[in-house]
Amino acid sequence: MKIISAIKSNYGKYLARGAGAAALYLVARDAHAFGKIQSEIEMKSKNAKAAQYYLNNTLTLDKPSVTKTKLQNAVYRYELNDNLRGFINSSIGYFKGLGSMLVNDVIPLGLGLTALFAKKKALPLAKASAWGLAGLGVYSFLKDGLGIGKAHDLTNAVGRDVVL
Numbered sequence: 503m504k505i506i507s508a509i510k511s512n513y514g515k516y517l518a519r520g521a522g523a524a525a526l527y528l529v530a531r532d533a534h535a536f537g538k539i540q541s542e543i544e545m546k547s548k549n550a551k552a553a554q555y556y557l558n559n560t561l562t563l564d565k566p567s568v569t570k571t572k573l574q575n576a577v578y579r580y581e582l583n584d585n586l587r588g589f590i591n592s593s594i595g596y597f598k599g600l601g602s603m604l605v606n607d608v609i610p611l612g613l614g615l616t617a618l619f620a621k622k623k624a625l626p627l628a629k630a631s632a633w634g635l636a637g638l639g640v641y642s643f644l645k646d647g648l649g650i651g652k653a654h655d656l657t658n659a660v661g662r663d664v665v666l
Contacts, residue, residue, distance in 0.1 A: 515625055518632035522618030525635050529607045529614065537600035544595025545588045556581045610638055 556578040563570055581587075604611060613631045620628035644650045 514629050518617045518620075518625075518628040521632040521635045522614045522616070522628070525610050525614030526618060529604070529611050532607065533600045533603035536603040537596040537598075540599025540602075541592045541596035544598065545592040548591040549588055552581055552584075552587060610635065613638070 556574075560571075560574045560578050563574075613634045617628045617631035617635060620631070645652055
């Protein structure tokens, strides 16, 4: 019975902590997913730029030389098969994407951290953060889920929605 009475007297604290944990999970999931996407983009674009650079290097010589031609072709083949650049650029891209998404979601991140890690003395602040997260969730549902207040690009000349 002590456990139930303790939960009843502190249910606001537990709801606030739960809302904070849920918000942090959602922010981290989105940031990780965008980090993976940005990782691929960064790796492929940098590899393509390097391949183009070394290919262009093989097309010209300052004087005719079989040795220089073989050297340029060997460097070009090595660069095409190089995995270290891809790994490094992939890591850079992941952290760029992760960081940009955390900056993009700074409000739910801050509210979630406050709701989850507020000390006992700052419990009203944790509850206020949980209420802020709830309001942000309702706003996001209305705007992103239902499309209320969102600009629709598929409108015809007289302003009516186009039905496809």
